[in-house]
Amino acid sequence: MVAGAIVWRSVVPTGRLEGECATAERPDTYTIEGAHTPMADITKIKDEIAQDEVGTPIPINQKNEEPYLAPDGSPCTIDVLGSDAKKVKAATDVADRRLLRMKRTKMEPADMRARRIAIASAAVTGWSGWTYGADNTPFPCTPDNVKALLQADHILRQVEAGIAEHSDFFSPASSS
Numbered sequence: 001m002v003a004g005a006i007v008w009r010s011v012v013p014t015g016r017l018e019g020e021c022a023t024a025e026r027p028d029t030y031t032i033e034g035a036h037t038p039m040a041d042i043t044k045i046k047d048e049i050a051q052d053e054v055g056t057p058i059p060i061n062q063k064n065e066e067p068y069l070a071p072d073g074s075p076c077t078i079d080v081l082g083s084d085a086k087k088v089k090a091a092t093d094v095a096d097r098r099l100l101r102m103k104r105t106k107m108e109p110a111d112m113r114a115r116r117i118a119i120a121s122a123a124v125t126g127w128s129g130w131t132y133g134a135d136n137t138p139f140p141c142t143p144d145n146v147k148a149l150l151q152a153d154h155i156l157r158q159v160e161a162g163i164a165e166h167s168d169f170f171s172p173a174s175s176s
Contacts, residue, residue: 052082055125058162070129082166091122
């Protein structure tokens with residue numbers, strides 16, 4: 001069933017559609033069930049695309065599924081844009097062109113990984129809670145540091161999921 005679908009049910013006398021079975025409750029009828037998804041409202045689509053231009057914090061988990069924690073105990077997050085953000089689309093185009101222009105006839109896994117990191121790093125707008133060293137020095141969110149952090153596959157996968165599912169993580173501002 002499609003999320004947001006309107007469920008409908010109709011009881012129709014037998015004989016109208018061939019091959020349908022009668023229901024046990026009413027042998028002279030059969031039931032047709034289905035779903036109707038409301039029509040797409042173009043203004044809602046525009047709003048969803050606009051939301052992709054806003055960085056949304058994604059909590060990042062360790063390999064064991066426990067959250068990475070900042071020194072204050074809050075979860076470490078990485079702020080990402082959505083897949084329809086102009087910056088992400090431009091990075092995707094650049095990465096795709098780079099692959100298309102390669103002189104090799106066979107693509108290597110390292111090429112694909114570099115493409116994934118280039119696109120994901122373009123979507124990162126900031127982060128919180130990430131530190132380094134014994135004194136918990138804040139780890140600055142620079143392009144090089146983003147790419148270094150995304151070398152960890154479990155982090156890269158979570159950032160990619162956050163980009164793809166941006167609207168699921170997006171929490172609109174309160175109207176009150």
